[in-house]
Amino acid sequence: MKDDGMKREFLLKAILAGAFLGLVLWGGLPLFRHRHYDVPIIKGPGVTAVLRLSDFSPRLKGTAGDTYIFVLQGKEPGGKALIMGNTHSNEPEGMLTALVFIENAVVEKGTIYVIPFFNNSGSRNTRPGDGYPLTFDVPTDWGSRRFRFGNRDASPLDQWPDPDVYIHYPDRQLLSFLDVRNTNRTWPGRPDGPLMERVTFGAMELMRRDKIDVAVDIHGAETMFPVTNCIVAPEKSVKIATLASLTVKAMEGFENHVEPSPVGFRGLSHREIGDYSATMPFLLEAPIPFLDQPTGPKTTKFLLDGKDPFLLSLSKKKKLFVPYDESGWSLEKRVGQNLSVTLEIFRQFSKKTPDRPIVLRGVPRYADVVKNGVGRYLGDPAKAAAGGVVMN
Amino acid sequence: MIMIAYYVITAFVLVLFGWNFVREKKSRDDLVLYLLVMIPLLLRLLRVK
Numbered sequence: 356m357k358d359d360g361m362k363r364e365f366l367l368k369a370i371l372a373g374a375f376l377g378l379v380l381w382g383g384l385p386l387f388r389h390r391h392y393d394v395p396i397i398k399g400p401g402v403t404a405v406l407r408l409s410d411f412s413p414r415l416k417g418t419a420g421d422t423y424i425f426v427l428q429g430k431e432p433g434g435k436a437l438i439m440g441n442t443h444s445n446e447p448e449g450m451l452t453a454l455v456f457i458e459n460a461v462v463e464k465g466t467i468y469v470i471p472f473f474n475n476s477g478s479r480n481t482r483p484g485d486g487y488p489l490t491f492d493v494p495t496d497w498g499s500r501r502f503r504f505g506n507r508d509a510s511p512l513d514q515w516p517d518p519d520v521y522i523h524y525p526d527r528q529l530l531s532f533l534d535v536r537n538t539n540r541t542w543p544g545r546p547d548g549p550l551m552e553r554v555t556f557g558a559m560e561l562m563r564r565d566k567i568d569v570a571v572d573i574h575g576a577e578t579m580f581p582v583t584n585c586i587v588a589p590e591k592s593v594k595i596a597t598l599a600s601l602t603v604k605a606m607e608g609f610e611n612h613v614e615p616s617p618v619g620f621r622g623l624s625h626r627e628i629g630d631y632s633a634t635m636p637f638l639l640e641a642p643i644p645f646l647d648q649p650t651g652p653k654t655t656k657f658l659l660d661g662k663d664p665f666l667l668s669l670s671k672k673k674k675l676f677v678p679y680d681e682s683g684w685s686l687e688k689r690v691g692q693n694l695s696v697t698l699e700i701f702r703q704f705s706k707k708t709p710d711r712p713i714v715l716r717g718v719p720r721y722a723d724v725v726k727n728g729v730g731r732y733l734g735d736p737a738k739a740a741a742g743g744v745v746m747n
Numbered sequence: 748m749i750m751i752a753y754y755v756i757t758a759f760v761l762v763l764f765g766w767n768f769v770r771e772k773k774s775r776d777d778l779v780l781y782l783l784v785m786i787p788l789l790l791r792l793l794r795v796k
Binding site: 364367368371372374375378379382383386387390512515516 | 769782790794
């Protein structure tokens, strides 16, 4: 009798432990795969060197904060620009814009540095409570390209624990505890601070050492958030931003305006880059309906086409800050806007400082991307030359 | 350093729950609860989430 009881207990515990391991595997494996999935990036015809952010912030070496910097140097000297995508890894239009530059741009005058996964740790994180997809596929002419869909903040696996309040360095402004993992609150960073401060410090060092003229930080913003469809610029960048904004609005037909960078809100790229280096910062925002809260399920389809019936209803009640109809706000429009605005900033900068021009070709503009899709400008890694792919 | 300390604490708590699971003789509910509580601890220890 006693043996039977022990057998039953053992069997019950074995079944429960098996179910437990099944649950761990079921929930954990997709997250593990997501964290360790590397995105292939093709070195386009204009890429002349590939660096690491740890070259500029040594204490990033060997950490998930380290990331690749693609250098596109022109044959003729000129100005220098930095493009950053995935500062927030749940705003993938920035990363895709950066990739279109890396895989297509040929620089004729000047040099462009591109960091497609600025918050590399954030791109390996997710927000399961919001039902985020872990990856998304962009259709191309030859198939599709798969990308990680990340979170706004770095993974707690890489930077933890969070403080009760994040005390910004060096201004000591009190920010939300979560912002210690947000690479758009940790500028200008420091060499031995928390991991995300080391990330922004690396970019600051790159800008200071290589004397970068223009920095473009590409984001996406909710349609219910007023700072969207815009360029955020501090005083030193505002003239170029205004000219770029007016030009794309008039010539390319999409909405854009300039938002001043607030002096009293610290840690943001559009504020600290300008204050702590000679570089002119610009932060680009394009509407991404996926990030809005009152929407339907957060599906990959919604991420790509930006169509949502709840937002449409809110739009009819004039609750959104962008024009929104049945056509949604697709990835093509978002990436196209970012490309055109970035190109226009370079053009306006070159006009203003003719001794430091940034001239390039091969990058599509808004109308091209809306017509052809983003995938038209993404190559097939399987057909790239040997050594021509970087896994990021 | 703090992160390492947290991992050590996580492992210690995980072992405690595991030991309680093995020792539990009466309550099926407690058995299930021990396992459920162990899931996030194990995922963190394995550096999955």
